[in-house]
Amino acid sequence: MRSLDLVSADPRVVVRNGAAIDPSGRCVLYRMRRAQRALDNPALETAIAASNLLAQPVVVFFGLLAHRPMANLRHYSFMLEGLAETARRLVERRIGFVFRICTGANSNREFGRFCTEVRPSLVVCDEDPTRRYAEWIREALLYPSAPLWSVDADVIVPSKLLEREQFAARTIRPRIQKRLKEFLKPVGNRSVRFAWKDDPGVKPPVVSPKLADRLHLDGSVSAASEFRGGTDAALAALRRFIRDRLSGYASGRSHPEIDATSQLSPYLHFGQIGPHTVALAIRDASAPAGDREAFLEEMIVRRELAVNFVRYNPRFKTLACSEPWARRTLDEHARDKRTHLYTERQLANAETHDPLWNAAQRQMATSGWMHGYLRMYWAKKILEWSPAADEAYDICVRLNDRYELDGRDPNGYAGIAWAIGGKHDRAWGPERSVYGKVRYMSSASSSRKFDSRAYIEKWSA
Ligand SMILES: Cc1cc2nc3c(=O)[nH]c(=O)nc-3n(C[C@H](O)[C@H](O)[C@H](O)COP(=O)(O)OP(=O)(O)OC[C@H]3O[C@@H](n4cnc5c(N)ncnc54)[C@H](O)[C@@H]3O)c2cc1C
Incomplete structure (x- = not known):
């Protein structure tokens, strides 16, 4: 069908299985994973465009994994709040929503079973830059009689257009800016x-935040009470940010004591709001151009650099992803004496000699979010206080993913790679103990930049 070829020719679409449309198919099936929203979602809109052409309904499948490494009550509560709202919004749009709890290592078995039940003509998924080619092949085999498309719903400029791992912000920036006019448009x-008409014999799915109680989750990390999940809450946070804090963002963002940033990262991570919605609202706001540009640099250039990093560097979760110069210098300093050494448990409990670091760790552990300036300091100190750089790297990934509501995100992996592995950075002098030529940060220099006393007081034990 030629008009369907036009839908799949969108640069955001990757055809993962080029099977012909199944003539006996009954619906277009969207397997939702990262883009957990019914609003401004390019993957959902692709499914709807195809379904309108095929004269078939759309049904969304969400397989909730009962266990995910590092995910706990904090993440599940927030996600379920968002999914309950998304389910409601989808039904309002006359789209089916099927939600299943999956007990295995992934939701493929449930998904394959669901495909057999509903017999899709076409399957659409949202893109996930952390997935490898082999996983897509396995996914395509779950239902080989229908085409499988993945759609980049999480970035503005489709990540496949950047082709290879980018070296730094300065190399990706012009490439992104060249394509922004084409892609920064309302979805x-x-x-x-x-x-979609529910099968009368099948009970409609009930998604409720209360489900978290039934999942036997790791409850040692409590829900983040300052963040409520969902697209409505995300849109409200965006409006508040534009009204109260966007003017002054360029200078205020490096002041952790005043919370001048958007705190949108948890919503972006769970796909409860999309980058198009945020970027267009900021672009059209009345704040000074310098503040709007500073924000868009973070939300588009830095964020999409992180997506590019995990997409093209499969070793993104370990020190092995580092820049060669950083590996060399860290190796040369591997035997340097550490003035302080802490175990992972001491770090998690904020039991170091450094009040600023402890305050940052407490902010993350109790509220589920740490200020961006302090995330850099936090990771660098873990390098300084661990017996080896690779151990420091692993600890950073585990603590970040466990406590941050926005953890397990490309931004987190890129941030840790930057702090320890010199990723997207350059070598710095003078060479220092433990760090070598990797950029150093001290509590004294941080305290000169912002009122660290006020921050420490706010997050004291
Ligand atoms: C060691 C370390 C760990 C980090 N861990 C995470 C993480 O787990 N999850 C996460 O989303 N971000 C992480 N970041 C990146 C960044 O610190 C956060 O995205 C940001 O602080 C979130 O706060 P905000 O939404 O108020 O940001 P704002 O300043 O309001 O920026 C708006 C958006 O731009 C993006 N952004 C901002 N700074 C960066 C950056 N440096 N790199 C990439 N994107 C950016 C985020 O999506 C953010 O929500 C980490 C950074 C470092 C150095």
């Missing part, structure tokens, strides 16, 4: 022409 929320 558009199409009308659904063919409504």
Whole structure:
């Protein structure tokens, strides 16, 4: 069908299985994973465009994994709040929503079973830059009689257009800016022409934040009470940021004591709000141009550099992903004496000699979010206080992913790679103990930049 070829020719689409449309298929199936929203979601809109052409309804499948490494009550509560709202919004748009709890290592078995039940003509997924080619092949085999497309819903400029790992912000920036006019446009929320009708024999899914109680989750990390999940909460946070803090963002963002940033990262991580929604609202706001540009640099250039990093560097979770110069210098300093050494448990409990670091760790452990300036300091000190750089790297990944509501995100892996492995950075002099030529940060220099006393007081034990 030629018009369907036009839908798949969108640069955001990757055809993972080029099977012909199944003529006996009954619906277009969207397997939602990262883009957990019904608003401004390019993957959902692609599914709707195809379903309108095929004169079939759309149904969304979400397989909730009962266990995920490092995920705990904090993450599940926030995610379920968002999914309950997304389910409601999808039904309002006459789209089906099927939610299943999966007990295995992934949701493929449930998904394959669901495909057999509903017989899709086409399967659409949202893109995940952390997935490798082999995983897509396995996914395509789950239902080989229908085409499988993945759609980049999490970035503005499709990540496949950047082709290879980018060296730094300065190399990706011009490439992104060249394509922004083409891709920074409203996603558009199409009308659904063919409504999904639930099978009367099948109970509709009930998604509720209360489900978290039934999942036997790791409850040692409590829900983040300052953050409520969902697209409504994300849009409200965006409006508040534009009204109260966008003017002054360029200078205020490096002041952890005043919370001048957007705190949108948890919503972006769970795909409860999309980058198009945020970027267009900021672009059109009345704040000074310098503040809007500073924010878009973080939200588009830095964020999409992180996506590019995990997409093209498969070793993104370990020190092995580092820049060669950084590996060399860290190796040369591997035997340097550490003035302080802490175990992972001491770090997790904020039991170091450094009040600023302890305050940052406490902010993350109790609230589920740490200020961006301090995330850099936090990771660098773990390098300084661990017996080996690779151990420091692993500890950073584990603590970040466990406590940050926005953890397990490309931004987190890129941030740790930057702090320890020199990723997207350059060698710095003078050479220092333990760090070698990797950029150093001290509590004295941080305290000169912002009122660290006020921050420490706020997050004292
Ligand atoms: C060691 C370390 C660990 C980090 N861990 C995470 C993490 O787990 N999850 C996460 O989302 N971010 C992480 N970051 C990146 C960044 O610190 C956070 O995205 C940011 O602080 C979130 O706060 P905000 O939403 O108020 O940011 P704002 O300043 O309001 O920026 C808006 C958005 O831009 C993006 N952004 C901002 N700074 C960066 C950056 N340096 N790199 C990439 N994107 C950026 C984020 O999506 C953010 O929500 C980490 C950085 C470092 C150095």
